[in-house]
Amino acid sequence: MVNTADKQDKQELRPGVKAPAKETLLTPRFYTTDFDEMAKMDISVNEDELRAILEEFRADYNQKHFIRDEEFNQSWEHLDPETRRLFVEFLERSCTAEFSGFLLYKELGRRLKHSNPLLAECFTLMSRDEARHAGFLNKAMSDFNLSLDLGFLTKSRKYTFFKPKYIFYATYLSEKIGYWRYITIYRHLEKHPEHRIYPLFRFFENWCQDENRHGDFFDAIMQAQPYVITGLISRLWCRFFLLAVFATMYLNDVQRSGFYEALGLDAREYDQYVIQKTNQTAGRVFPTILDVENPNFFNRLEVCVKNNEKLSEIANSDAPRVVKFFRKLPHYVSNGWQFLNLYLQKAVDAQAKRGSLY
Numbered sequence: 382m383v384n385t386a387d388k389q390d391k392q393e394l395r396p397g398v399k400a401p402a403k404e405t406l407l408t409p410r411f412y413t414t415d416f417d418e419m420a421k422m423d424i425s426v427n428e429d430e431l432r433a434i435l436e437e438f439r440a441d442y443n444q445k446h447f448i449r450d451e452e453f454n455q456s457w458e459h460l461d462p463e464t465r466r467l468f469v470e471f472l473e474r475s476c477t478a479e480f481s482g483f484l485l486y487k488e489l490g491r492r493l494k495h496s497n498p499l500l501a502e503c504f505t506l507m508s509r510d511e512a513r514h515a516g517f518l519n520k521a522m523s524d525f526n527l528s529l530d531l532g533f534l535t536k537s538r539k540y541t542f543f544k545p546k547y548i549f550y551a552t553y554l555s556e557k558i559g560y561w562r563y564i565t566i567y568r569h570l571e572k573h574p575e576h577r578i579y580p581l582f583r584f585f586e587n588w589c590q591d592e593n594r595h596g597d598f599f600d601a602i603m604q605a606q607p608y609v610i611t612g613l614i615s616r617l618w619c620r621f622f623l624l625a626v627f628a629t630m631y632l633n634d635v636q637r638s639g640f641y642e643a644l645g646l647d648a649r650e651y652d653q654y655v656i657q658k659t660n661q662t663a664g665r666v667f668p669t670i671l672d673v674e675n676p677n678f679f680n681r682l683e684v685c686v687k688n689n690e691k692l693s694e695i696a697n698s699d700a701p702r703v704v705k706f707f708r709k710l711p712h713y714v715s716n717g718w719q720f721l722n723l724y725l726q727k728a729v730d731a732q733a734k735r736g737s738l739y
Contacts, residue, residue: 409478412485413540414548419489420496422545427605431499434598438506446587447517452580457524460578467640468579469525474633476518480531482552482595483511503598510591521581546609549599550622553666556596558626558659563589565655569646576645600666610668619667620728627656627671628720631682632689653679664731672729681719688712688719 424431460468490505515531522528543551567585570577577583603609610619631652634641638648657673664670672678695708 409474409481411481411538411540412548412551413488413542414485414545416489416492419500419545420493422497422500422606424497424500424602424605426607427601428499430601431503431598431605434594434601435499435503435506437594438503438510438598441506441509443510443513443587443591446584447513449517449520450580452583453524457579463639464578464643465525467637467643469522469527470637471640472518472522472525472581473529476515476522476529477534478555479511479514479518480529480534482555483508483515484535485548485552486511500602507595507598510595514588514591517581517584521579524579546606547618547622549603549606549609550618551626553596553599553603554622554626554659554663556592556599557662558630558655559592560589560596561655561658561662563592565651565658566644566646570644573645576643578643582644596662603666610666616669616728619663619669620671620724623660623663623667623671624720624724627660627673628682628685628723631656631679632685635686636689649679664729664734668730668732669728670731671723672727675726677726678723681723684719685716688716 457465486504486508490501490503490508493501493504519528519531563585566582567589570582609615634648634652641648641651653673660670660673689712691712692709695705695712698705700708
């Protein structure tokens, strides 16, 4: 049987330039928004905090952080083929996600320059950070004789339109979950350096602070726009985005558990910890968060993991397309049922618990 993931991994646009991974529901997305609505936002309610965050961005604490040292100057041929494949996939997904943030923040900085200069400068400086991250990851890929054509990605990728408030939810969670992902890997490898298969991970301690500051910025933006975090509709949207982000990460990481095993981590334990910490962090601004301590939460995600394994087997089979569709249908329905139950599961009132969660 031919593994389509392996085939895709070997495809190149031209020698040394990797073809972008096929877009699916679980791949990093590129976003656009209503720039006019964003330009009209009144941030006066929380302007002092936003100005303080802007000063942190201007300080540029990581200006000299992303500099490759001599440890990178070696061959990585000693990595076994499967670990190499999974690591390159990790680099590609991470680079694509960071580059997506760069494009969105850069465009927001450009569009808001005259209407809201404070926000414009914040977005421009965040785009600087994201560009560094993406460039550093892409350079890491070159150690494996591959790279991404970021210009090609800009033109070829489909862009998902989100209204500003949905951008706030999604980017806030993306930045905060990025912080917990990076710092958790860094702390683990600090205790177990024998599993640090590549020097990139040494940079995660400072790197994750960029993610944290970016998340704090979106926290401050939401505090300045009370309609985003008050009322029943906002509670429902917060639950939706929390579930979407957590489920996407869990399904992706368990599918690539071999990468985490190479780092000495159990993918499920790692994800559960990151999800729990991100959920707690979100409780500082979101009015409601998910009850991820309920065993039912991860049990239902495990059902989705098994469904996805079956879907992959069917997709890679030689059966006719129509047969594949009907064989896949029960697993799609099951996934939908699991997500619906997770969404309707009793949530945690973060506002009521805000004083005791932290």
